[in-house]
Amino acid sequence: MKICIYGAGAIGGWIGVGLAQAGERLNVVARGATLEALQRDGLSLMRGDVRTRVPVNAVADPEALGVQDLVVIAVKAPALAGVAERIGPLIGADTIVLVAMNGVPWWFLEGGFGGPITGHRLAAVDPDGAIARAIPSRNVVGCVVHASCSLDAPGVVRHHFGNGLIIGEPSGEATPRVQKLLALLKSTGIDTTLSPQIQKDVWFKLWGNMTVNPISALTGCTTDLIMGDDYVRGFISAVMLEAKEIGRRIGIEITQSPEDRHEITKKLGAFKTSMLQDVEAGRSVELDALVTVVRELGELTAVATPFTDALLGLARLRTRQLGLY
Template identity: 70%
Template sequence: MSETMNDVTFNKIAIVGAGAIGGWMGVHLARAGSQVSVLARGDTLQTLRQQGLQLHHGGEVHTVPVTASNDAAALGVQDLVVISVKAPALVAVAQQVGPLIGPHTVVLTAMNGVPWWFLQGFGGPMAGHSLRSVDPAGAIARALPAAHIIGCVVHASCSVDAPGVIRHHFGDGLIVGEPSGQVTPRVQALHALLQQAGFKATLSPQIQKDIWYKLWGNMTINPISAFTGATTDRILDDDLVRGFVSDMMLEAKAIGAAIGIPIDQQPEDRHAVTRKLGAFRTSMLQDVQSGKPVELDALVSAVRELGQLTGVATPFIDALLGLSRLHARGLGLYPAQ
């Protein structure tokens, strides 16, 4: 008898990276009745053990008890592992989470940018290719096999007030999908779980397309904000900078078309969406201001690599990457050459 979504349960859930997005998801999942554990360290670990995980939203405060540890083996095998860390931390994190993953564990990647599994079961002639820019030695793919992965695109804005204390600003959208594009019982069950937990969850027939469309906007605005200190409204108000952004988006649009992700919109259409955010500080700008490593490889280097693989020239994206990494290296937030 074939498996159905009713045969798949997600009772035990581990959050790896209880920052803004991971913490937000963890609170909602715990309030919906799941047994939530958190792999954490330092001040966050101590806070979670003593006070639980806390979420502030619209004047309401929700605090949930969680099992927290810095040792994955102490948490044991989970039904669902939500990985929501910054891309530069993923190589190290991937080596730590093995004890959480059993034969049937689903690993949900709720992260920015192009993931290491992007071309698994997708990409036409590029299908199956490994992206060296995000997984140089293949360590992530070995630790987190593609068979366990379900992709997730987050459309929400959250921040960390203090370790273990999350503030939700706006948005509650989660798009999930199998890398292969198949509608499996496990992705159906996960979609149902997220809806029950209060998220506006959407089941995608091709999650790579949703990843690419989100990336189409933030691969340019994020790095520019990081090395200029400008909010999104100021970036788009400058005609020359907006033109530079549009040129990069056209390059990315051509790459997308080459791997099976056509985008019907023009850059100005996306700019109109970004303008609705007002004077928004991007996540990469916040990282720079907090002295944290920046996600340049997942947002920009991977797009450049896909351009090289597909034969699409990327002079404007190359310029952005060069400027961004020069700035980040000067601050010690990106690896030296």
């Protein structure tokens, strides 16, 4: 199979090493220090002190690779528009594009999903439709990542905890191609499951991180402190109830209460969310994919979102001030 990782950071690197270990030859599109490191040393995954190193064919220009069978996109959301500008040569009629990213994706309302707003383009994540044009939804397989990884250095990924992927067609169908992809990912040792409606899994993950992530960016606090403050937890619950209602109107029933979900977040302990890590590292934040888009979905489904708006307003002020949004 021709496989390409576009975005060989923490998650792309973790999946990539798994694929290479399963016997696949790996292409990577990278840039700067990551490209140099991959060309020099290959791609490494650290588990404790154990290093697994695999060779990769790393290039700067997708033209050098041509059409792939599978492209894994694993960039932070603000980088996606840049990827869309250059990904064209990798995508043919039968290419699967596995989107391993957090937040609501541009293809969320595709495949007949979304009830009254099915097919709607989400301006918060794809303002002018350029991403959807570059990466047609017929090529997309959705993905939710349940794992925590980081980078020790360019090309050197560290796995912390979690080993799960949920994948699914936007249409929810168990097509032959998604079953083949499921088998491939399972062969890497990653616990991969096939979802009958991947948008529901996307939304459920978002239900947890659309609040704690921006609040951590605003306050600089770890998840234990955020969850430990009664007023902040109450505010988080109010935002979550808005998202729960939006979900209900587009076909996603969440049976949990916010308090049920807080119990899961509390288990993270003193965890720095990915958005807090981004802020501390001076990287652009995934605010639009996690929060702005929920506000947009609220407008589209006629759900008032005063708490989400407050969260978005405060978080964008802070991150704009820092030059990260």
